[in-house]
Amino acid sequence: MVPILEMKNIVKQFPGVLANDNVNLIVEKGSIHALMGENGAGKSTLMNILYGLYAPSSGQILFSGEEIRIASPKHAIEHGIGMVHQHFMLIPALSVIENVILGKPDNKKVLELKNDAEAFVALGARYNMKIDPYALVSDLTVGQQQRVEILKAIYRGAELLILDEPTAVLTPQEVTELFKIMNQLKEEGKTIIFISHKLKEVFAICDTITVLRLGRSQSSVPSASTNSEELAEMMVGRKCFLDVDKGPYKPGEIVLKMEHVFTKGTHGALSDISLEIKKGEILGIAGVDGNGQDALIDSITGLCKVSDGKIFIKGNDMTNSSPRDVLEQKVSHIPADRHKRGMVSTMSVKENMILISYYKKPFSSGGFLNWKYIEKNAEEIVESFNVKTPGIEEVIGKLSGGNQQKVVLGRELSRDPDFVIAAHPVRGLDIGATEYVHETLVAERDRGGAVLLVSTELDEVLTLADRIAVMYEGRIMGILDKEDYDVTRIGMMMAGQNK
Ligand SMILES: Nc1ncnc2c1ncn2[C@@H]1O[C@H](COP(=O)(O)OP(=O)(O)OP(=O)(O)O)[C@@H](O)[C@H]1O
Ligand SMILES: [Mg+2]
Secondary structure, three states: OOOOOOEEEEEEEEEEEEEEEEEEEOOOOOEEEEEEEOOOOOOHHHHHHHHHOOOEEEEEEEOOOOEEOOOHHHHHOOOOOOEOOOOOOOOOOOOOOHHHHHHOOOOOOOOOOHHHHHHHHHHHHHOOOOOOOOOHHOOOOHHHHHHHHHHHHHHHOOOOOEEEEOOOOHHHHHHHHHHHHHHHHOOOOOOOEEEOOOOHHHHOOOEEEEEEEOOEEEEEEHHHHHHHHHHHHHOOOOOOOOOHHHOOOOOOOOOEEEEEOOOOOOOOOOOOOOEEEEEEEEEEEOOOOOOOOHHHHHHHHHOOOEEEEEEEEEEEOOOOOOOHHHHOOOOOEEEOOHHHOOOOOEEEHHHHOOOOOOOOOOOEOOOOHHHHHHHHHHHHHHOOOOOOOOOOOOEEHHHHHHHHHHHHHHHHHHHOOOOOEOOOOOOOOHHHHHHHHHHHHHHHHOOOOOEEEEEEOOOHHHHOOOOOEEEOOOEEEEEEEEHOOOOOHHHHOOOOOOO
């Protein structure tokens, strides 16, 4: 059978970066095909070429056996290629249906939304998705936005659907839902290219796996004929330890103390939170996303108001302090949403490295920035965190998703913190970088730092945390010591039950 897609000898040269270096990719019709590889390996670039967002420097694309040229996403859509991007592209101020018909070729001067809305709802029902076509995109959860993106692509007639790291921002339950939809699409004969860093997911859903490494295609293998270790080695080029080594648990003085903390707000408001984190300890917060984890972090870092209760850091009352005063307590914060709170996309890598400390010695003195020191510091972080960038002058928005995350991590962990707040620190990171971040957090703990780890990946919390607090609807359902770790029990607590 002729494959639905053949990409041959694709080359993409960006200024200073050879992102795709003679990549070959063959995808069979009706299959789910995984594209894997380290951060910056060239996965998104290859898919952006296929979707007409970038022109390849050279190479050929065959679709159902015929050579095609894809000069724009419009062309791609006409050929039946749809894409859901790593960072979503919906317009928040418009409604769902307005987003769906945006750019449709046959739109009239006065939009008639009713027919499209009805057809869209019917299409959603076919995939068991309930969607209000008139809801504003800004009111939807990330998972809902993603479903809208997928449906939008299908609504426009996609036969081949590209999903660029769709699970990075989803809860485990949403991942299960997404996999159901993907399998249904496959049964209908549609083809899916699926990008993910998570080995488990790839083995659960994909038929074939292609690995990219340093811009080149390594190999394509049926997923049934390989295993995690082999795949990890193919991606990283060395053996990986899929486990973390930790020193003995020796908790010291209390670093963070929360006493009966309440916050107000519409969703995820905190209700009577009391907890402690000691020196030399990682406290993990487990819970389904949206159960108050954001409010918990915001209340500590001064980003939201505490309406009742007290928060102490190293014995100082920091309740309702300003974010800067909190950071001055040698607190590092790796935020959940790096685009909103972790970086400024249009600034360079080196400027992003000083967002927190620019006003302090040795980064500046007498009101002037000390560029020599700033540059040396930036070079060091790029080196030790293995950030793939042509240099520290590069605009951070041009780095691959995982490498942007590494810049934020490097900045925060190199500030010699006493207390690290890490929200989903490895979201979007490849396995090599994940290993590095986990080792770094454990090293912080081993040298006497206190770490608050918030993650929706239960596996990550179970491996790293010395104690686990489970959150549900803004409350703590219970705090477990290591000897009491039990996946089923934690799962029940995450769903609001505690016996
Ligand atoms: N618009 C651009 N301008 C300049 N360089 C770019 C641009 N887009 C990507 N690059 C570079 O090309 C390389 C490949 O990036 P790409 O986004 O394809 O990686 P990726 O495999 O998707 O990584 P990740 O897993 O982190 O998402 C990176 O080194 C990146 O810095
Ligand atoms: Mg990418």
